[in-house]
Amino acid sequence: MEHFAAFAARLFGVALVALSIFVSIETVARKLFNFSFEGADELGGYVLAVGSSLAFVVALVDRAHIRIDVLHARFPKRLQAVMDWLSIVSIAGLGLFILYVGRIVIVDTLAYGSTAPTPWATPLIWPQAAWYAALCLFALASIYMAVRATVHVINGRLDQVTAEFHPKGAIEELQEEMEDLGRR
Secondary structure, eight states, X not given: OHHHHHHHHHHHHHHHHHHHHHHHXXXXXXXXXXXXXSOHHHHHHHHHHHHHHHHHHHHHHTTOSOOOOTTXXXXXHHHHHHHHHHHHHHHHHHHXXXXXXXXXXXXXXXXXXXXXXXXXXXXXHHHHHHHHHHHHHHHHHHHHHHHHHHHHHHTTOHHHHHHHHSOOOHHHHHHHHHHHHHHO
């Protein structure tokens, strides 16, 4: 799972760099040659839609989703584990809901044969299919993690739930940054 998250993060990074280069070329072409590709904003929207959906997976695997954990550390270990389990199950529920709503968008796009209202007139099913695929990856990853946490709870391994699914604290984030700095 961590390898996939790293791949998704790199893929999004490459897409953003490529988009930046395209926007730069577009800007120079407009300024110097009075020519425009007329699609940098459209392409940027597609990159951000797919990339942000991939970022959901990266945040899930890295335990980087925002949770208010002011009280979390003060609770008894059992309650912490239950809260961690509830959070991952809730994220899985959100993943399923997003799939449901995304499917409605895809079905409507196909039914109407929608195209982008831009000079490129891109059939919207193409970028929306990539966006929906990324949302499917998030849903699958969150369901896998929720099942994993539930198995730990059923088997009474609450310490394992806490170890795998608790929110990162400031000390843990600092340790990761120091390790990353050491690798560089």
